[in-house]
Ligand SMILES: O=C(O)CCC(=O)C(=O)O
């Protein structure tokens with residue numbers, strides 16, 4: 001079913017199963033250094049001249065660090081908060097129940113199902129405080145068992161999932177193609193919802209640690225990294241902790257994702273597709289400020305991954321040719337093989353672990 005994002009509450013029907021409302025924790029009162037990021041208003045997309053305006057804004061953010069907010073993306077606050085409520089209910093399940101749905105991402109490189117707490121070493125002998133539940137696309141080939149709390153809201157999650165992919169990500173992919181002076185659907189064709197790929201929605205939990213533990217971990221929840229794939233979307237996040245770096249030489253800055261906004265970051269393939277003209281957003285997660293550090297941190301995210309129709313390499317763009325960025329590539333490696341290999345290596349305990357494929361290379365984590 002194709003949904004048009006015209007009115008509010010397209011996702012949550014009046015007959016949707018009831019969910020106790022989710023109440024977000026309060027924002028920190030501490031003074032933090034926040035990154036100054038541009039907000040793209042997606043309502044402009046269908047206005048006369050709107051795509052050109054958005055493409056201009058996007059070109060700047062992608063060449064300058066890869067982080068921006070979007071607003072007016074066709075999902076109401078209630079619809080977003082219901083996803084947080086589903087996440088809350090999932091994490092209220094006993095650990096043994098969550099663990100029954102464990103994926104095999106360490107082997108197959110696909111984030112599907114449960115990713116258990118403590119799956120990666122943050123420092124030698126110190127395991128992470130992160131767990132997630134990942135839902136692949138709503139297509140017959142990705143059918144699998146899910147916990148009751150997920151099944152109960154299955155149709156609603158499916159509409160939310162598709163909306164992010166087809167009504168938000170597609171717009172941004174069209175804008176990227178416009179910037180690169182390619183046919184507008186060039187990148188959408190490599191990211192079709194109906195194609196095989198590992199795009200997924202993620203209900204993410206970072207468990208609070210004690211001050212003593214935080215000290216041992218040097219306040220790192222998730223080490224600096226660039227995401228695998230094309231684009232990542234992070235919904236509102238009142239518990240501060242996510243930090244970004246505009247480039248290697250700049251300092252880490254917090255981001256504050258307010259209700260009504262989504263933080264978007266470009267992932268490794270955006271950089272590869274443009275041979276470095278566009279940057280992938282470098283980020284990490286640290287201990288939340290003191291007035292929030294005792295709180296578990298619940299997140300809703302969506303990761304756009306390439307389909308098996310996109311190959312790993314720089315796209316033949318008139319703009320990239322003019323700017324001297326175009327580099328022909330002989331390989332026909334499906335880009336999803338790259339992202340899967342990057343996911344596998346993220347579970348390696350070797351701090352130097354990295355992927356090398358088709359002339360491209362990337363480390364798993366930085367500092
Ligand atoms: O928890 C966050 O805010 C970001 C998580 C993240 O960077 C990731 O899952 O790749």
Ligand SMILES: [Fe+2]
Pocket residue numbers: 225226227283
């Ligand atoms: Fe990330």
